[in-house]
Amino acid sequence: xxxxxxxxxLEKKNNLTLLRIVSCGSVDDGKSTLIGRLLYDxxxxxxxxxxxxxxxxxxxxxxxxxxxxxxxxDGLSSEKEQGITIDVxxxxxTTEKRKFIIADTPGHEEYTRNMVTGSSLADVAIILVDVxxxxxxxxxxxxxxxxxxxxxxxxxxxxxxxxxxxxxKKFDNVKTRFLDICINFDFNQIVSIxxxxxxxxxxxxxxxxxxxxxxxxxxxxxxxxxxxxxxxxKSFIMPVQYVNRPNSNFRGYCGLxxxxxxxxxxxxxxxxxxxxxxxxxxFCGDESLHYAKESKSITLLxxxxxxxxxxxxxxxxxxxxxxxxQFEVNLFWLSNxxxxxxxxxxxxxxxxxxxxxxxxxxxxxxxxxxxxTTAKTLKTNNFYVCNIRSNKSIWYKSFIKNKKCGSFILIxxxxxxxxxxxxxxxxxxxxxxxSYQTFTVDKKARRLLNNHSSKVFWFTGLSGSGKSTIAxxxxxxxxxxxxxxxxxxxxxIRKGLNxxxxxxxxxxxxxxxxxxxxxxxxxxxxxxVLTSFISPFEQDRQMARSLFSSDDFVEVxxxxxxxxxxxxxxxxxxxxxxxxxxxxxxGIDSPYEVPKNPDFVIDTEKMTLNDINVLLxxxx
Amino acid sequence: MNHLExxxxxxxxxxxxxxSETKNPVMLYSIGKDSAVMxxxxxxxxxxxxxxxxxxxxxxxxxxxxxxxxxxxxKKKHTLELIVHQNENGLKENINPFDHGSSNYTHIMKTExxxxxxxxxxxxVAFAGARRDEEKSRSKERIFSFRSANHxxxxxxxRAELWNIYNTKLNYNETFRVFPLSNWTELDIWxxxxxxxxxxxxxxxxxxxxxxxxxxxxxxxxxDRMKLHExxxxxxxxxxxxxxxxxxxxxxxxxxANNVEEIISELLITQFSERQGRIIDHENSSMEEKKINGYF
Numbered sequence: 001x002x003x004x005x006x007x008x009x010l011e012k013k014n015n016l017t018l019l020r021i022v023s024c025g026s027v028d029d030g031k032s033t034l035i036g037r038l039l040y041d042x043x044x045x046x047x048x049x050x051x052x053x054x055x056x057x058x059x060x061x062x063x064x065x066x067x068x069x070x071x072x073x074d075g076l077s078s079e080k081e082q083g084i085t086i087d088v089x090x091x092x093x094t095t096e097k098r099k100f101i102i103a104d105t106p107g108h109e110e111y112t113r114n115m116v117t118g119s120s121l122a123d124v125a126i127i128l129v130d131v132x133x134x135x136x137x138x139x140x141x142x143x144x145x146x147x148x149x150x151x152x153x154x155x156x157x158x159x160x161x162x163x164x165x166x167x168x169k170k171f172d173n174v175k176t177r178f179l180d181i182c183i184n185f186d187f188n189q190i191v192s193i194x195x196x197x198x199x200x201x202x203x204x205x206x207x208x209x210x211x212x213x214x215x216x217x218x219x220x221x222x223x224x225x226x227x228x229x230x231x232x233x234k235s236f237i238m239p240v241q242y243v244n245r246p247n248s249n250f251r252g253y254c255g256l257x258x259x260x261x262x263x264x265x266x267x268x269x270x271x272x273x274x275x276x277x278x279x280x281x282x283f284c285g286d287e288s289l290h291y292a293k294e295s296k297s298i299t300l301l302x303x304x305x306x307x308x309x310x311x312x313x314x315x316x317x318x319x320x321x322x323x324x325x326q327f328e329v330n331l332f333w334l335s336n337x338x339x340x341x342x343x344x345x346x347x348x349x350x351x352x353x354x355x356x357x358x359x360x361x362x363x364x365x366x367x368x369x370x371x372x373t374t375a376k377t378l379k380t381n382n383f384y385v386c387n388i389r390s391n392k393s394i395w396y397k398s399f400i401k402n403k404k405c406g407s408f409i410l411i412x413x414x415x416x417x418x419x420x421x422x423x424x425x426x427x428x429x430x431x432x433x434x435s436y437q438t439f440t441v442d443k444k445a446r447r448l449l450n451n452h453s454s455k456v457f458w459f460t461g462l463s464g465s466g467k468s469t470i471a472x473x474x475x476x477x478x479x480x481x482x483x484x485x486x487x488x489x490x491x492x493i494r495k496g497l498n499x500x501x502x503x504x505x506x507x508x509x510x511x512x513x514x515x516x517x518x519x520x521x522x523x524x525x526x527x528x529v530l531t532s533f534i535s536p537f538e539q540d541r542q543m544a545r546s547l548f549s550s551d552d553f554v555e556v557x558x559x560x561x562x563x564x565x566x567x568x569x570x571x572x573x574x575x576x577x578x579x580x581x582x583x584x585x586x587g588i589d590s591p592y593e594v595p596k597n598p599d600f601v602i603d604t605e606k607m608t609l610n611d612i613n614v615l616l617x618x619x620x
Numbered sequence: 621m622n623h624l625e626x627x628x629x630x631x632x633x634x635x636x637x638x639x640s641e642t643k644n645p646v647m648l649y650s651i652g653k654d655s656a657v658m659x660x661x662x663x664x665x666x667x668x669x670x671x672x673x674x675x676x677x678x679x680x681x682x683x684x685x686x687x688x689x690x691x692x693x694x695k696k697k698h699t700l701e702l703i704v705h706q707n708e709n710g711l712k713e714n715i716n717p718f719d720h721g722s723s724n725y726t727h728i729m730k731t732e733x734x735x736x737x738x739x740x741x742x743x744x745v746a747f748a749g750a751r752r753d754e755e756k757s758r759s760k761e762r763i764f765s766f767r768s769a770n771h772x773x774x775x776x777x778x779r780a781e782l783w784n785i786y787n788t789k790l791n792y793n794e795t796f797r798v799f800p801l802s803n804w805t806e807l808d809i810w811x812x813x814x815x816x817x818x819x820x821x822x823x824x825x826x827x828x829x830x831x832x833x834x835x836x837x838x839x840x841x842x843x844d845r846m847k848l849h850e851x852x853x854x855x856x857x858x859x860x861x862x863x864x865x866x867x868x869x870x871x872x873x874x875x876x877a878n879n880v881e882e883i884i885s886e887l888l889i890t891q892f893s894e895r896q897g898r899i900i901d902h903e904n905s906s907m908e909e910k911k912i913n914g915y916f
Binding site for chain 2: 015016017018087088089090091092094099101113114116117120121241242244245246250254255256283284285286293294295296297299310334346348349350351403404407408409411416417418421
């Protein structure tokens with residue numbers, strides 16, 4: 001080949017567009033065969049691979065002596081053994097017009113989550129239906145998933161036409177039923193093709209065996225499909241992914257452009273602070289660009305020093321993105337672990353990660369008939385509409401307006417697995433959202449609002465054992481974590497509510513009873529209570545405990561020896577007791593009953609305050 | 621945007637996501653063309669800052685001499701921090717591709733060595749240049765490929781990976797292999813090398829080299845550790861390599877392509893796949909099995 005022609009060929013090859021396809025099919029309707037056929041007929045299979053394929057076909061193929069194209073794509077050994085596709089496989093092929101990436105996904109219901117994964121980036125879905133079996137429950141699921149993932153273009157391939165003698169009526173039946181179902185959704189282009197993947201009819205070339213079909217073969221449709229999104233807002237959005245600051249002269253904000261385009265000199269805002277600035281420069285590598293478009297990874301330099309960090313968003317139009325901490329979302333549950341209302345998960349939306357709880361499961365969508373039913377928990381492979389709330393406001397756009405700013409994943413806090421895929425329908429505003437009036441405001445609801453549990457930490461121990469010191473330190477620790485707290489101690493109880501009580505045994509019991517009852521009200525109000533009383537008698541502590549549900553009461557015994565307490569003697573009380581100026585003093589002339597089953601025993605002589613805080617936190 | 625620009629942007633996004641969200645990543649640098657492209661994109665992603673991670677070359681001791689030369693040249697050219705790790709135990713035992721079988725040798729000198737290095741330097745993430753179009757089990761890989769605390773890959777239980785939102789959370793001792801070039805094909809790599817004028821090891825270009833023919837394949841006699849069988853003769857042949865690995869395990873192709881344009885035009889008419897010359901793919905144990913055990 002002469003150099004000039006190579007260069008023009010390269011030019012052509014370098015200017016291809018990219019089309020991402022997801023292929024969905026049910027068991028045995030020939031999906032892998034279809035993909036194998038596409039790869040084979042577009043010359044993407046090399047001859048050593050064909051040799052391997054021929055060997056494999058003989059060994060485990062299902063097509064007798066013929067090549068089993070399905071074996072080209074089912075890559076895992078368990079897939080070959082079971083003859084089914086389990087996980088998404090990505091396939092690549094190129095024609096004169098386009099580069100294609102096919103996400104080949106399984107049809108089996110138990111692997112639905114893999115199909116959801118594979119369809120997340122697709123521009124178009126190929127839905128395969130066996131003309132003999134027609135529309136199956138799986139087909140309905142595939143249509144639903146495509147809808148959920150925001151795929152707007154569907155190609156229905158009615159396969160195995162060779163087995164029905166290329167009969168038009170059989171094709172029409174499937175097509176009509178398919179279109180009837182799709183009317184309920186918001187797809188904007190549906191193409192139907194009668195085909196035989198096995199025989200290669202209407203795949204690459206138009207079939208002469210089905211002259212009644214006036215449309216184009218599959219490859220032709222894929223090559224010419226228009227994927228330019230029209231009618232969407234073109235204002236610029238770039239979430240800040242990374243701040244590049246190698247020296248004081250260069251402060252670059254890196255990210256992938258989610259929407260619109262940007263050029264030097266444009267004025268922009270930075271969310272959430274709404275700071276205004278101008279674009280000084282745009283870099284990709286060491287090259288300074290005049291402008292950058294959607295899907296490009298760039299580095300932006302601004303005309304002034306402003307505080308920007310990962311998770312912020314650079315926009316040209318202040319009203320394009322919204323901020324909220326409550327949302328109505330669609331969830332697809334990926335995990336085998338059940339999802340529950342009130343449980344906390346991580347939510348990652350683009351470059352933002354926050355903590356969220358599901359506040360309400362509105363309904364489950366049944367994919368067989370698209371009906372809605374109530375649900376108490378979230379189960380694997382099912383779709384739900386839920387309300388969620390996050391621990392802080394995030395920017396977003398509803399998914400139908402912008403996929404990149406309206407899609408998110410939920411991550412389990414313990415296993416770290418990705419447990420759900422979600423899309424935002426809209427934000428909920430406290431003031432105009434009625435759903436919060438539908439449940440009574442109780443302890444559970446208040447905890448949900450606080451985003452933490454509530455309980456009492458009952459510190460018991462001798463005078464001078466460290467109750468107040470530890471309660472104060474733990475309160476500071478909790479405060480920094482955003483947890484609402486209150487300390488009940490001698491100072492604020494004895495001087496007010498209990499000023500009528502003395503130090504007789506009856507009064508001491510009444511003192512503890514009142515403290516316990518108040519603590520209970522605080523816990524009901526959703527607050528973490530720290531009580532700091534000697535509370536020497538097991539019976540009184542048991543009485544206090546009995547007022548709470550078992551999870552809400554944490555008994556913390558400060559095991560400090562009397563010698564140490566007496567040595568500390570901060571208030572001079574031990575001295576007074578020894579001198580008989582103070583009677584009924586615990587440890588001197590009144591007993592301290594060591595707790596039998598405390599939740600924690602703290603050795604204050606060995607542990608640091610920080611260790612104690614971390615230890616106690618484990619109960620919250 | 622054309623497809624190369626899209627692929628480049630996706631790869632840059634992956635690099636930045638890892639550096640933003642994980643501790644102590646490293647790039648596995650194997651000196652070949654995919655590593656060259658990966659390095660080029662990483663430098664672009666963080667320009668003008670130096671690379672925010674080190675490079676790691678897991679060396680078997682059996683790479684082509686020209687590869688070592690090129691590695692040291694690139695290190696100097698870009699002032700890179702490059703760590704070379706070898707499996708000391710394997711070296712002591714003199715594990716080599718001739719006496720121990722390619723799959724055994726690969727396991728000890730590559731897979732085990734990689735795991736040693738990750739444990740030693742406590743890397744959370746290892747970038748690697750593997751592509752999904754290379755091999756069937758690789759086509760099932762996630763971009764962020766999760767590995768358990770003992771470096772196992774569980775192909776049937778991979779994390780869902782949706783949109784371009786990557787779950788980067790790890791528990792103690794768990795790691796990721798991250799593949800920024802997942803969606804690139806061999807042709808994309810060459811087109812990009814051409815477009816960006818990326819330097820690659822000269823072994824990719826045709827030149828008369830000392831070779832021996834063995835079992836229908838052509839091997840280059842890179843040094844005198846290559847033991848000749850009976851009836852084998854070393855002769856000068858005009859060859860080049862489509863992929864690079866350990867010289868006794870990497871077969872050459874007869875070709876006269878001595879620039880990138882010619883390589884691309886050769887690629888467009890070839891009948892053979894890229895990994896055909898890689899012996900380890902064809903021995904008993906499959907790539908899937910190797911990957912489950914920790915091969916990247």
